[in-house]
Amino acid sequence: xxxxxxxxxxxxxxxxxxxxxxxxxxxxxxxxxxxxxxxxxxxxxxxxxxxxxxxxxxxxxxxxxxxxxxxxxxxxxxxxxxxxxxxxxxxxxxxxxxxxxxxxxxxxxxxxxxxxxxxxxxxxxxxxxxxxxxxxxxxxxxxxxxxxxxxxxxxxxxxxxxxxxxxxxxxxxxxxxxxxxxxxxxxxxxxxxxxxxxxxxxxxxxxxxxxxxxxxxxxxxxxxxxxxxxxxxxxxxxxxxxxxxxxxxxxxxxxxxxxxxxxxxxxxxxxxxxxxxxxxxxxxxxxxxxxxxxxxxxxxxxxxxxxxxxxxxxxxxxxxxxxxxxxxxxxxxxxxxxxxxxxxxxxxxxxxxxxxxxxxxxxxxxxxxxxxxxxxxxxxxxxxxxxxxxxxxxxxxxxxxxxxxxxxxxxxxxxxxxxxxxxxxxxxxxxxxxxxx
Ligand code: S3P
Numbered sequence: 011x012x013x014x015x016x017x018x019x020x021x022x023x024x025x026x027x028x029x030x031x032x033x034x035x036x037x038x039x040x041x042x043x044x045x046x047x048x049x050x051x052x053x054x055x056x057x058x059x060x061x062x063x064x065x066x067x068x069x070x071x072x073x074x075x076x077x078x079x080x081x082x083x084x085x086x087x088x089x090x091x092x093x094x095x096x097x098x099x100x101x102x103x104x105x106x107x108x109x110x111x112x113x114x115x116x117x118x119x120x121x122x123x124x125x126x127x128x129x130x131x132x133x134x135x136x137x138x139x140x141x142x143x144x145x146x147x148x149x150x151x152x153x154x155x156x157x158x159x160x161x162x163x164x165x166x167x168x169x170x171x172x173x174x175x176x177x178x179x180x181x182x183x184x185x186x187x188x189x190x191x192x193x194x195x196x197x198x199x200x201x202x203x204x205x206x207x208x209x210x211x212x213x214x215x216x217x218x219x220x221x222x223x224x225x226x227x228x229x230x231x232x233x234x235x236x237x238x239x240x241x242x243x244x245x246x247x248x249x250x251x252x253x254x255x256x257x258x259x260x261x262x263x264x265x266x267x268x269x270x271x272x273x274x275x276x277x278x279x280x281x282x283x284x285x286x287x288x289x290x291x292x293x294x295x296x297x298x299x300x301x302x303x304x305x306x307x308x309x310x311x312x313x314x315x316x317x318x319x320x321x322x323x324x325x326x327x328x329x330x331x332x333x334x335x336x337x338x339x340x341x342x343x344x345x346x347x348x349x350x351x352x353x354x355x356x357x358x359x360x361x362x363x364x365x366x367x368x369x370x371x372x373x374x375x376x377x378x379x380x381x382x383x384x385x386x387x388x389x390x391x392x393x394x395x396x397x398x399x400x401x402x403x404x405x406x407x408x409x410x411x412x413x414x415x416x417x418x419x420x421x422x423x424x425x426x427x428x429x430x431x432x433x434x435x436x437x438x439x440x441x442x443x444x445x446x447x
């Protein structure tokens with residue numbers, strides 16, 4: 011079978027044990043390439059995630075004249091060209107499935123003195139881009155979408171940008187980061203105020219490269235005129251990839267699993283907070299700071315989970331973890347209610363609908379709402395579910411098999427490679443009986 015039709019076949023039962031390290035953080039890996047390319051000097055990255063999304067970012071910068079060595083076993087050396095050293099790419103920049111690549115690059119490219127076009131796969135080409143093109147336009151950028159507000163993005167260079175003070179209507183780290191990158195080139199100060207805290211890797215990493223960033227409450231500002239100085243970056247393991255194992259171990263009796271060197275940035279730990287509220291046994295140890303990002307080893311053991319009303323303030327802090335959290339809720343005693351999570355409908359798939367469909371196929375009472383889900387914990391049966399090409403949906407249903415009555419087959423899992431190459435073997439090592447067809 012070709013990789014584009016890859017299917018997971020997961021046998022029921024078992025538990026997760028041992029010590030594993032999941033691959034590097036996707037968000038931090040993207041930013042390491044972007045800021046390393048714009049820096050002066052050679053940036054050395056270790057722990058880089060060699061997933062398709064990050065490789066798309068890496069290739070985009072190569073096409074703009076940046077010499078990048080690697081990746082080789084997570085090591086990358088980026089020969090930075092400085093803030094004004096990028097060259098016009100010969101072709102459209104194709105970034106596959108990656109929302110982070112397209113949205114962050116749109117801000118950066120809008121400020122260059124050359125034209126460019128960004129495009130992606132069918133999923134990315136149906137995702138909303140006006141959330142970046144509108145504020146960029148008010149900075150003086152010229153970025154065109156299709157009539158539906160989707161990619162390709164046609165970006166005209168030589169626009170002189172001016173700083174803005176922007177109140178973001180949705181809590182989005184991609185929008186915030188896009189505007190901060192444009193702000194590195196804009197006249198004056200560029201400020202973004204977020205309605206709720208979102209991941210702050212861009213701000214932390216800019217500071218790690220010696221670029222001044224001002225933060226007050228929910229507002230972050232940069233001014234042009236600074237420079238980035240090459241540095242070393244040690245990318246921690248991705249808490250979003252760890253989330254599948256946190257859920258898998260929590261729902262499977264007898265599990266006792268250690269996840270090593272996981273990034274526990276406070277803007278990313280919603281999954282731990284939510285699972286703990288549901289009764290999960292999760293302990294953090296050896297907490298340390300690695301290059302400006304907090305890291306810990308995490309122990310998770312099987313536990314009796316109970317349904318909860320998920321606090322809305324946790325939603326942006328767990329935004330990528332809901333496919334896995336819905337599986338936890340399906341295995342919990344009682345009702346789980348999620349609200350305030352409309353953003354899930356515009357991720358790599360409509361994660362509210364696709365998860366509700368799959369859970370219903372497995373016999374769970376999962377009712378989608380406009381901005382969330384109402385779910386009754388129950389017994390997971392068996393059957394064939396569709397991931398709709400969404401990596402996180404595929405991995406979430408793989409974990410569901412730990413509590414299922416029979417085999418779960420998951421269609422269209424090739425995109426797991428966008429964020430978690432090696433998932434099948436690592437999950438197998440931890441105790442899942444997963445075959446690929
Ligand atoms: C990301 C931000 C989030 C998240 C995505 C990665 C980032 O998207 O869902 O997987 O690296 O900035 P939004 O900004 O759309 O919430």
